[in-house]
Structure formats: C-alpha cells, structure tokens
Amino acid sequence: MLNALKPLGGGAFGSVYKAIDPVTCEPVAVKVLDPRSTNHKNFAFRLQQEVTMQERCCPHPNVCQIRQVSTTASSSAIIMDFSDTTLRHVRDLVLSEEELRCVMSQLLLGVHHIHSLGIIHRDINPRNILLDHAGTVRIADFGLAGRATPDMWLGDSPDRVVTENYRPPDMLIGASATE
C-alpha cells in the first residue's frame, strides 16, 4: 500500500505522485492512469504499450525503471524509480558546459539504447527527461513509444499528445522516420 506524498506532475493520461515504498522505504514515483481520460479500449492498449516499451528498455542507467504495475477496477498505477526533478525544471538555471555535456551524453546513451532495441520514444522533451541530485539522467514517459519499422510514418500521431516544439523533422515534413 502506497501513500501519495505530493503531486509531481500530470499529463494527458493521468497524474504522477511521489510516494514511499513501504518495504524499501525508498521514494518512488507513482503514475496513476485514469481510464476516464479516454475510452476503455484505448486506455488498456495505451497502458500495456507504455509498460511493455519501458520495461523492454530496462534496465539501463539512463531509462526510468518500472518497479511494479498495479491495476484495480477503477484505475491503474505504474510504480517507478523516483527522480528529483526534470530538465524542464532546471532549464532556467545556467548550467556549465561540463554539466551540459554530462546531461547530453547520458541522454544520447539512453536514446541510443532505446533505438538499438528497435524502439522509438516519440516524445523526447524536457518534461520527460528526469534528473536526480547525483546528475543522473533518466528518460521517462513511454506512452507514445513504439516499435520502429522502416516505413514508419509518424504523421498520424494525434496533435494533442505530441509535444509540438519537440517534434522530429521527419514528422514535421511527413516523411519516413528512417529517411
């Protein structure tokens, strides 16, 4: 049983809370997905897709680790390792060149790992790049992730869920992801 300590953020499909794992006493992040945010068929598919893609990419030091998934009649929760903040929250700070290199190299290692498994994330943006006090970068939110295929065209992703300012060039021009 997890008690939510404080809300960390929210998105199109639910809210994320900080909680304490009663067994390990470690902080965890709990993403509560609300089936009322979409119709039930899509909700079940989206949850399964998000969990499958993220678990397939774990363990990796630069991918947020899923600990457990719990589903009840009214909602589902993905319990993950907790990170202190996101790149979105620190982007107004002035980072040194060395710090930026450190963040970028970890981010690229994480993305390279995901791609090496034949998966594309499709929503890399500062809100989904987690950071902890030790400077470790972890990629989160695999809600739009999917298997990459040579003829995959991303232009059919709904506008409301893809972060516009961070869309890849292939999506903007309606070309293949691998061109």
Ligand SMILES: Nc1ncnc2c1ncn2[C@@H]1O[C@H](COP(=O)(O)OP(=O)(O)OP(=O)(O)O)[C@@H](O)[C@H]1O
């Ligand atoms: N493991 C984590 N540790 C700490 N904070 C987290 C963690 N996962 C998510 N968060 C926080 O919760 C916010 C929302 O998370 P997330 O983007 O996964 O939710 P979502 O409902 O899928 O949103 P979206 O609309 O982008 O799909 C993040 O921007 C971040 O601030």
